[in-house]
Structures are given as structure tokens and as C-alpha cells.
Amino acid sequence: MNGTTNKQTFDVAVIGAGTAGLAAYRAARAAGASAVLVEGGAHGTTCARVGCMPSKLLIAAADAAHKAREAAPFGLRTTVEVDGKAVMNRLRHERDRFVGFVIAGVEKIPAEDHVRGWASFASPHVLDVVVTPGVHQQVEAKSIVVATGSRPHVPAMFDRVRDRVASNEDVFTWKDLPKSVVVFGMGIIGLELGQALHRLGVRVRLFGRGGAIGLLGDPVVRDAAREIFQKELAADPDAKIESVAPSDDGGVTVTWLGADGVVHTETFEKILVAAGRRPNIDTLHLENAGIAAGATLDRETLRLGESHVFLAGDVNDELPLLHEAADDGSIAGANAARYPVVTQGVRRSEIGIAFTDPGLAVVGPGFEELTAHKSAHKSAHKSIVAGLVRFEDQGRSRVMLENRGALRVYADPKTGTFLGAEMIAPRAEHLAHLLAWAHQQKLTIDQMLAMPFYHPVVEEGVRTALRDAKAKLAAGEQVTRVQ
Numbered sequence: 001m002n003g004t005t006n007k008q009t010f011d012v013a014v015i016g017a018g019t020a021g022l023a024a025y026r027a028a029r030a031a032g033a034s035a036v037l038v039e040g041g042a043h044g045t046t047c048a049r050v051g052c053m054p055s056k057l058l059i060a061a062a063d064a065a066h067k068a069r070e071a072a073p074f075g076l077r078t079t080v081e082v083d084g085k086a087v088m089n090r091l092r093h094e095r096d097r098f099v100g101f102v103i104a105g106v107e108k109i110p111a112e113d114h115v116r117g118w119a120s121f122a123s124p125h126v127l128d129v130v131v132t133p134g135v136h137q138q139v140e141a142k143s144i145v146v147a148t149g150s151r152p153h154v155p156a157m158f159d160r161v162r163d164r165v166a167s168n169e170d171v172f173t174w175k176d177l178p179k180s181v182v183v184f185g186m187g188i189i190g191l192e193l194g195q196a197l198h199r200l201g202v203r204v205r206l207f208g209r210g211g212a213i214g215l216l217g218d219p220v221v222r223d224a225a226r227e228i229f230q231k232e233l234a235a236d237p238d239a240k241i242e243s244v245a246p247s248d249d250g251g252v253t254v255t256w257l258g259a260d261g262v263v264h265t266e267t268f269e270k271i272l273v274a275a276g277r278r279p280n281i282d283t284l285h286l287e288n289a290g291i292a293a294g295a296t297l298d299r300e301t302l303r304l305g306e307s308h309v310f311l312a313g314d315v316n317d318e319l320p321l322l323h324e325a326a327d328d329g330s331i332a333g334a335n336a337a338r339y340p341v342v343t344q345g346v347r348r349s350e351i352g353i354a355f356t357d358p359g360l361a362v363v364g365p366g367f368e369e370l371t372a373h374k375s376a377h378k379s380a381h382k383s384i385v386a387g388l389v390r391f392e393d394q395g396r397s398r399v400m401l402e403n404r405g406a407l408r409v410y411a412d413p414k415t416g417t418f419l420g421a422e423m424i425a426p427r428a429e430h431l432a433h434l435l436a437w438a439h440q441q442k443l444t445i446d447q448m449l450a451m452p453f454y455h456p457v458v459e460e461g462v463r464t465a466l467r468d469a470k471a472k473l474a475a476g477e478q479v480t481r482v483q
């Protein structure tokens, strides 16, 4: 290390000024501690800059195009022309507005509480911050909140085209829509962006791995999702890729073995890899932090083992979602301020949503976790009750021509307590909230059925699933995971 300047001392140091880090800094200050926020990259948070907000802006344009194009059955004649430059301009304009609000909040933080540079552990309580190459600053703190987020993971199979691979960091910088995009990964990012680009007139092909679709774990719901997406898009959730090679025109050529047993080759202008994200923890020299070997994260306190280090947001690889990052930050920041006294934070019921159309959602721990082994014996899976609704004949969904999808609600066979749900459904984001609130209240299926249901609404579909669960509870009909 050369060019080290002064050492500043605080009660709490927070690494990363994303959603979790900003919440941690504010919670630490509110608890009366002195605190510093260390940020190495661009301000504005992943969510606002290259995540939640720009992706939803692209989806909003795509949905508008799709609705207009699909209006004929209602007796409407429309033609849709997509102006790619205008789509991307609006996206960036609105995105920059959201980023601006975050930056305005950061600017309110006193300058003395703010260090610009990349931090890593020099010793348990001292961070080395690289301000510019060769210029270092030291920050000393009693406790440290690591809130460094995550980054896109690009597997080795893309090594030959690595310099051409786009991630969520690149898509929203595109000035115009490309003619064609191959998307690897049918997780949430791949599905959201892939479907949106397709609806905006881009030739899209989606490749997934192992049959996974978004966040779904329930085989009944996943099968429905596969069918729906494959009807609309070229999508193979269990792709047998033979090669991904650079093409002469600056794009990529993909060769794969199709489900038809035939080897196909197609060339695309762009390649988007959305094959998962990795926590930004490997460059922090955590080995210098004095943390006992084998220390694990306590999700209720966000403390790493018995140490003075707390992990908040995507970096802890628990639930990489915006509202969880914000909650993590508040819990970790308050605990870091009170360290060594730590208290358990309030955790909410789990909810995950993919903003596809139809939307995907999981409420509670999800089918796979609910039915996981109940003992060390491999074949001993837990049984649950699952009530099903399919949306083909659901009244309001059919009125709107959005009658596609399936939803399963889960119940405890003994108590009838609602355990969660998975769905691909119209208005999924709203149904998921309704169900998550019932889940957090630990309601039973009977108590949920005693709530009001208006007519005609999509929520009546949820009632159908709840009634099915009630009937199956009475009949003792349970489901178990099939290996």
C-alpha cells in the first residue's frame, strides 16, 4: 500500500451505498452512532440504475405494445410500430429521474460521513479504501456493515464471446433496440427482459438450464409457465448448448441440440447473460476481519458469527430483493450501532415476484422448501395440502382475455394454516401481496375464506384455490415432492 493518507475513526463503517448500505448508515446514525459510508462505484443504487426500475420501464413499453397488438379480439383495429430509440430514450429519462432522487438523498449526508473508494479489510477494525490507484485512506470502526451487493455471473461457457456479453449493466445503455438477442438464463432477469424485448419486436431466443423457470419450484405451476412462455416465445428451459461463438458481424452464433433431436444454429446481434448473480464479497479480504472459521450469518440480526461484522442486502445471498435489502440495512445498521448488544430484527413473510405477463410469484418459503426432507432419510419428504386454480375459466380473467395460468395455495394438513403459494397468473403482483399478508398473519384457509371477495375480480380465482385446499384438507388429500 502506498500513498496512505489519514485514518478516520467511527463507531460504524458501512461499505456500499446501495439500498442496504444507505438504510444501514441511516439506522446507525438514528441509533446515535457516528457512521461513515464508503462507496467505490456509481451512486444511485443497483435497483434504480440498472435493476428494478429500468427493467420495469422496458416492460411497461413492451406491455403497451403487446396490449395494442392483441386488441383485435375486442373488435379493435390497431397497428403498432415500435420506435426503439424512443423506447430507450423514455426508459433512460425516467430511470435518471429515479436515480436523481437517490443521489439527492446521498448528497444530504454530511461530507465527513462519506468516503469515495473501494474498501477491503486491512485488519479486523480497519478498512483500507483505495480512493484512486495509489491513493489509500484508512477507516477504523468498532463494527462494520458490509453492503456491497452482487454482480452478474458469466459462466465459463461464454469465454469465447465474453467481450460481447451484455448483462443488466449494459442493456439499459443501448441507444436503440437490437434486431435480435439471445438470452441465457430463464431466471427472473432473463424472463423479464427476454419477454419485454420480444414484445418490442426484437427476435429473441431464451435458453435456460435444468428446466428452471423464474423463481418457481412447484412442478404444477412450473409446467403451466413453461407452456405459456413457449407459446409466446422461442424458449428452451433445458437447453443443450453445443457452442456459443463470435460471429463475423460482431454478434454471436449459437449451436444447440433442440428438443426435436435436431442440431440448430442461429446468429444474434446481441447476447444477454442472466445466469444468476454473485455476492461482492470475494475482494473484501474478509480473511483479515478476524472472523472465526465456520462463522455463519444470523438472518435475524445480520451478524456474521460472533463478530463485529454484519452482512446486509444482496451480499448475504439470502433473498436478493429490494425490500429485503432495505430491511437488512435497517437491522444491520441498528445492531452495528449497538454492538456488542444485538437484537433480532422483524422479518416479513417472503414474497417474490417476476414482472412477466402473466406474472410469476412465490409467497412464503415456496413449494420446494415446504416439502423438503423432514428427516435425514432421503425419501422422507414432508406432505402438504395444495389447492389449485387454473385461470382458463376464471371469470374476470376471461373477460380481460388474460385467462392463462395456474395458482396453488399450500396448507398445513394438521392445522389448516396457510403456508404459502406459487403462481403464474393475471395480476400476480397483487394476488401475491394479498396472500403474503395472510401468510404473515398466520391465517388458516378457513379464516381466509371468511374474508370478502367482490365479483367479478381475479381474486375470486384465489378463492377457488382456497376452496380446493379446504376440500382436500377435509379429504386428507396431500401432496409430496416427487424426486
Ligand SMILES: Cc1cc2nc3c(=O)[nH]c(=O)nc-3n(C[C@H](O)[C@H](O)[C@H](O)COP(=O)(O)OP(=O)(O)OC[C@H]3O[C@@H](n4cnc5c(N)ncnc54)[C@H](O)[C@@H]3O)c2cc1C
Residues within 6 Å of the ligand: 015, 016, 017, 018, 019, 020, 021, 038, 039, 040, 041, 042, 043, 045, 046, 047, 050, 051, 052, 053, 055, 117, 118, 119, 120, 147, 148, 149, 150, 168, 189, 280, 283, 284, 312, 313, 314, 315, 319, 320, 321, 322, 323, 325
Ligand atoms: C435487472 C434487475 C432487476 C431487478 N428487479 C427487481 C425488482 O423488480 N424487485 C426487487 O425487489 N428486486 C429487484 N432486483 C434486485 C435488487 O435490485 C437488489 O436486491 C438490490 O438492489 C440490492 O441492493 P444492495 O444494497 O444489496 O446492493 P447495491 O444496490 O448493488 O449496492 C451495493 C453497493 O456497494 C458498492 N460496493 C461494492 N463493493 C464495494 C467495495 N469494496 N467498496 C465500496 N463500495 C463497494 C457498489 O458500488 C454498490 O453501489 C433486480 C435486480 C436486477 C439486477
Ligand SMILES: NC(=O)c1ccc[n+]([C@@H]2O[C@H](COP(=O)([O-])OP(=O)(O)OC[C@H]3O[C@@H](n4cnc5c(N)ncnc54)[C@H](O)[C@@H]3O)[C@@H](O)[C@H]2O)c1
Residues within 6 Å of the ligand: 155, 157, 184, 185, 186, 187, 188, 189, 190, 192, 207, 208, 209, 210, 212, 213, 214, 274, 275, 276, 277, 319, 320, 321, 352, 353, 354, 355
Ligand atoms: N422482479 C424481481 O424481483 C427481480 C427482477 C430481476 C432480478 N431480481 C433479483 O436478481 C436475482 C438475479 O436474477 P437472475 O435472473 O440473474 O438469477 P436467477 O438466479 O433468478 O436465475 C438464473 C437462471 O439462470 C440459469 N442458468 C445458469 N447458468 C446458465 C447457463 N449457462 N445457461 C442458461 N441458463 C443458465 C439458472 O438455472 C437460473 O434459472 C434474482 O434472484 C432476484 O432476486 C429480482
